[in-house]
Amino acid sequence: MNVIFIEPSFPSNQREFVRALHAVGATVHGIGERPYDWLDEETRQRLASYQQIGAVTDEGALEWAVRKAQDQFWVDRLETVIEAHTLPVANVRERTGIPGTTARTAYLCRDKVAMKDVLRAAGVPTAASAGISSAAEAFDFAGAFGFPVIIKPRSAAGAAGTFRARDAAELEDVVQRSGLADGVPAAIEEFIEGHEGFYDTLCVGGRVQHDFISHYYPNVLEAMRTRWISPQIVATNRMDAPAYAEVKAMGQKVIDALGIWTTATHMEWFFGPRGLKFSEIGCRPPGVGQWDSYCAGNEFDLYRQWAMAVCHGRVDVAPSRRYAAGIIALRPERDGRITGYSGTEAIWDRYGDNIVSHHFPPPGTPTQAVEAGYMANAWARVRHEDYDTLRNILDDMGESIKVHAG
Structure with missing residues (x-):
């Protein structure tokens, strides 16, 4: 082939x-x-x-x-x-x-407004949304659905170019920063309160063959805007928990509605006072090396499983679900150049057997901005057989390791 x-x-x-x-x-x-x-x-x-x-x-x-x-x-x-x-x-x-993957499916997985129109018609619960290209349209939407609102590029990935406006003054600022004032098209959505996670799949012939659920701590917008936070993305190994059944069912419904066939997918969701709400989907694997977390947590080669799906129309190894696995971003205290680290030796003494990969740029390396993402500066990938223990380990790492810059 x-x-x-x-x-x-x-x-x-x-x-x-x-x-x-x-x-x-x-x-x-x-x-x-x-x-x-x-x-x-x-x-x-x-x-x-x-x-x-x-x-x-x-x-x-x-x-x-x-x-x-x-x-x-x-x-x-x-x-x-x-x-x-x-x-x-x-x-x-x-x-x-x-x-x-067809052009229709790829388009619907890229254009957030068209995506949500199709999914709402299919009965998938999503936030109210619209396509806009002017300040007036943004304020009309906010008037109809209330604040806060989210404005993002129609085809962005992750949190790139995404803004939250909590009132009219912030919306006016976002209009300028996002390009709306110059007529740049965007998507606007009502803000959904709740915890944010994602559902990743490997599909063959439109059916989920491998799936994984991960959680953001904290939610992405806060994580990508706040320097002092050492944000985490944690993949659970409790995939059979009853609470996840609704996520899985929603994921298959999205796959059916968008005509997804044999490919990887990355679906974002929120769960809060208004229940489970779908956010968006990419017809591709997740970013930030998350497949490496799935490989480490499940003791198998997910890249090979993807290749089997593409080339042979099947998968041939089941994930072990033995470990929960997560990544933590360790950010420099300020922008500039990295001058060193503290707290790492004690962390390695306590958790060295749990750390499966890491990256600590050498002193002298220019820092990258907080908005550059989870792997922009220092990071570590960690696993443990118990999800709650893993969360505690990651919290300890975030509190103990300092990335110094000057």
Whole structure:
């Protein structure tokens, strides 16, 4: 089977998808933006061919590269796992007759307004939302549904470009910062109070074959705006708990409504005073290396399971559910350059057996802003057989480890 994989080396976990495709017997071909010589040696050895183009989101250039490949060999699959790449790849996939996620599905998983329209029609509980392109429309929505409101790009990933306005003054500020004042299209939603988590799946033929539930501590907007917080993302190993049945049922309903077939998905949800509410979906794996947490917690290779689904239409290993696993972001006390760390030795003495991976940039490394995400500076990935004990370990790490900068 010949599989073209888009952008095989950046970000770095892209290499794991190439590795997995190669491991299950696929002949892997790459299309990317970087020169071939910039790819690491292992990735180059796993690629049967590689075509560099200017931008993989340029549909014209991408289609040219795919058709060039089709002139040389039969292409069975055209795959991508990056949010911004899903729609252009789906459009090219349809124009070149390659099976996979459709352009309709990719569009609905990218455009938050259209997504929620379809899901509400299917009976999935979601926040009120609308597409807007002016300050007047934003204030009209707030007048109809009340404050707070959330404004975000229609096709953003994660919390990028997302703002919360608690009153008219804050909404006026958001209108300026978001580009609405200049007519930039956006999505506006009513604010949903509650705890935020996500439901990740690997689907084959429209049915969930592997699934995982993770929790944010605290919710994303607060985590991405507040320096002193050491935010956590924790994947539970209590997947059979009755409380999660509603999440799973909602996830399958979303998959059915959007026509999702064989792919990974990443679904965000809230649970609060108004019950369970769906937030949004990506037709791709989650970010922040979360699949590595799933691999560590379940003692299996989820990347290989994805490759099995893509190439052979099945999965062949069940997750162990032995460990809860989570990541904690450890942020520098200020922006500048990292000067050192304190508290790490005591943490390693207490929990070294539980820490499965970590990253502590060396002194002298420029810091990255809080908004850059969970893995922007220092971080650690940890697991434990008991979910509550893992939460305590992560809390202890966040309170004990200091990242110094100057």
